[in-house]
Amino acid sequence: MFPKFLFPLLLLFSFYDMPSDAQKKKETLLSEKVGQMMEWASKRSVIKMNGEKFRRFVKAPPRNYSVVIMFTALQPQRQCGVCRQADEEFHILANSWRYSSAFTNKVFFASVDFDEGSDVFQMLSMNSAPTFLHFPSKGKQRKTDNYELQVRGFAAEQLARWVADRTDVHIRVIRPPNYAGPLLLGFLLAVIGGLAYLRRHNLEFLFNKNVWAFSALCFVLVMTSGQMWNHIRGPPYAHKNPNTGQVSYIHGSSQAQFVAETHIVLLFNGAVTMGMVLLCEAATSDMDIGKRKILCVAGIGLVMLFFSWLLSIFRAKYHGYPYRTVKGAGKITAVPLSPAATSSGSCRGVTGPGPVTPAASSLQRSSC
Secondary structure, eight states: OHHHHHHHHHHHHHHHHHHHHHHHHHHHHHHHHHHHHHHHHHHOSEEEEOHHHHIIIIISSOOOSEEEEEEEOOSGGGOOHHHHHHHHHHHHHHHHHHTSTTOOTTEEEEEEETTTOHHHHHHTTOOEESEEEEEOSSSOOOGGGBOOHHHHOSOHHHHHHHHHHHHSOOOOOOOOOOOHHHHHHHHHHHHHHHHHHHTTTOOGGGGOHHHHHHHHHHHHHHHHTTHHHHHHHOOOSOEEOTTTOOEEOSOSSTTOOOHHHHHHHHHHHHHHHHHHHHHHHHHHOOSOHHHHHHHHHHHHHHHHHHHHHHHHHHHHHSTTOSEEEEEETTEEEEEESSTTHHHHOGGGTOOOSSSOOTTOEEOSSSOO
């Protein structure tokens, strides 16, 4: 009778031990994956991945770490200048995390190049670069795990804020020293000091209203054209459509801009300002009537021409302009006159039937 009671007990203990063995295998596999990722991260702050590494260390369970991956196309035949700029910022972010005192195995940074991992691009139905994706340690990906490059740009500081929002890992971005700014400032101060020394017996130019007015005007034009936005967001200079080869200098959305766009707006604002100055000069100067008429016509021409071009840029970015006001329900709202405004989605940063956005470039051809 004893063996009959012993057999069920042995069978029960064997089934009880099965989950324990599976758990041990899972922990061993996880430990091997984390160890391998740490070894790669110790050599390179940005881990290069191909299809096999991506499937094993990112997609396949178990995984208790997050992975931030930049999908790019850095080969010369792709002609992706934006990818190279984004790669530099991504490496600055990864180096800041790798060499910080708070570095752990909670987050890893990796990259997948199109020519080395085209199967990964196909797996994710991706045909654009650069693209930043976050693969969380637990659960499925959300919409916010896809970095909004069109809106936020690819500056390392912006990427760090996004990583902190998705992983609760706060990275202090430390950029390598750039001596160009201090050298340029020192050269400028030296030039100003040299001029002041040469004219030390006649410093009336320091009290010249025109000099200070011109300096203040230049500063205002630079700030209002969007240079500070470019410095913070780091947008591309322009965008080339790989399908048509057309280069876009004006962004089609009101939520972003190109560097070339700020230069164009700066030029147009400067021309309008010059026209206003000429009109004021024609009205207040003591010149003969003929010259004053020439100044007046030139001023009116500059204001009308360049201000109309500014309105054209505004209309291209804010679809549906001009607007009309509608009174209703106790409030006044702005409603676009054009029905295209409701379908373009430009207010949400989504590209409608307009220019191609700079967020990414097609990889279906040999350029991006």
